[in-house]
Amino acid sequence: MKLLWYAMCSLFIAQTEVKGCIYDGFKVYELTSKIHSSALDLYRMVKNESQYVLLSGRGTIVMVHPEAQAEFLHLLENNQWEHRVLNHDVGLDLSNAFETNRNLTNLYPYKGHAGTDRYYTFDEINRYIEDLAQQYPSRVFVKTVGKSYEGRTMKTIRITNGDGRAKKNVILMDGGIHAREWIAHAAVLYAIGELSNNYQKHAQLLQDYDWVILPVVNPDGYEFTQLSADNRFWRKTRQPINESCIGTDGNRNFDFHWNETGAYWDPCSTIYPGPKAFSEPETIVVRDLIQSLAGRGKMYLTLHSYGQYILYPYGYTNALPVTWRDLEEVARAGANAIMEATGTRYKVGCSGSSIYPIAGASDDYAFNAGFPISFTMELPPGGANKFDPPASDIDRLVKEAWVGIEAMARKVIQKYPLKDSTVL
Template identity: 75%
Template sequence: MLRSIYAIGQLVNNYSVHSQLLQDYDWVILPVVNADGYEYTQLAADARLWRKTRQPSSAKCIGTDLNRNFDFHYKETGASSNPCEEAYAGPRAYSEPEAIVVRDLIQGLADRGKMYLSVHSYGRYILYPWGYMDQLPDTWQDLDEVGRAGADAIKAATGTVYQVGCSTQLLYPAAGASDDYAFNAGFPISFTMELPAGGDNYFNPPAADIDGLVKETWVGIVAMARKVIEKYPLN
């Protein structure tokens, strides 16, 4: 969430620096998609790493993994049918209202959207489709070029090394994910960005590291956005 808030602040407060990114382009930013899940993580220390939604999924378990709940190769490889598993895909595609909100935004922008970016942790990856199978899309070189622009900018600025590539090949399969859905819907560039690890459990960096992480992430996002503008100019 803090990365998104920092990005909003940069775009709003530093127009002169980022005018190229704003003059002809709209930025649609959702700081928190899983609002109920995020709220739950604030309640107690043992809830800090909760990742699913908070809608009951069975008599014993709660929640669905939103990034398995999209209707594109839904509940295939890398998605669980067990309501108690972390990667539970839900009883059906779009069982979660949060996924419906993202789906409707993607569909509403698909005819003009240029880049979709979902920010997760952890891993230092810039991942592109496909997530449902171990194969590259026909336009993988375009995806790779944009992703490497972001990775190169981060390395030059901070020394942090990101890997760029197909999500199934670099990390693991995840069918029903939002990045695959957006790419299939018409966004020519679609990524999941896995941010660096932090803290004893890797998902919870100390407060002292947050400022550096958000600034580093923004460097990569800006570089990717500039490359997208270069590759896909408006007619």
């Protein structure tokens, strides 16, 4: 049976109201291989099972249905994988977290400011960037750049110093291409707040550079994860593929070595690359942004979780680009700044060799389109399931991420100074 359990449940709960949580009794296992098998080997081992959900982008965190746990342990033993249990009852953990998030939303309603007390909805994020544009009309500009499959309006925020000079260099940043990675959305939101509200502190970052930021790449998926605890692990977009399967992995959908490696053609797979490159309206929005800014764009940064990585091209191969030393230098600036500030160690390296080959990713596409610096930043894990840091961790994680982002931006500004600009 090809359907993953989670895909079946997601289709079911979209039409019916269920009591409790569909993940009651599920366990989460963290795996390591005795023989250095790859994450893709693990995908192959369980991909045809109906009761396994691979949570980790590296493929080493697996959620298992209660009825399949004995069989799963047998599979691990036969394939020389070691394990430890991270979560003994996923349903209970998710139900508690969902209730906590709902209470925090009531406790901290949106009033024109997005803090770090809780996770915000897509509509609240849009309202926040619009409020910033009204508050700083000479420095902050919001633009509608497209719509998601379900019709949600996708907007960018462009943050400037207000001097009116055109053709500045650009840093392009986005987050949340994977719906369940809520901390990525929160980190992008924090960066927006720092650049907009603390202009004097960050004036150098905006002197010759504009920042263009798409806060949520996958609004349909993000909103779906917030409907109930049952949906919390949804990763993909929400455009149906066929009668049984919904969604595409947006970070496998870009037209650069698309579908060559790191994906599965099963439409129900969490890493399904789509029926064709740029099949998703959301990835088309990112493509058009990259193309429109490529002449001025000096750094593209996409935020994900989890892993504590700053990854650079290429993803589709473990071969390094000719300019890998420039990428390494900027990435190291970010990792070192974080290490010095908080002691958290971020690993730096090429995507294809640091994790496993991933074709059709946005950072590879941006790099090939002309951005000399292009990164995927994988934020640290959190919560019992790794992908769900509790709200109490938001402040620490997003401030730490900003330390790295700011350091990388300063290094980019130093390496790629503005050559020419004009007054409007």
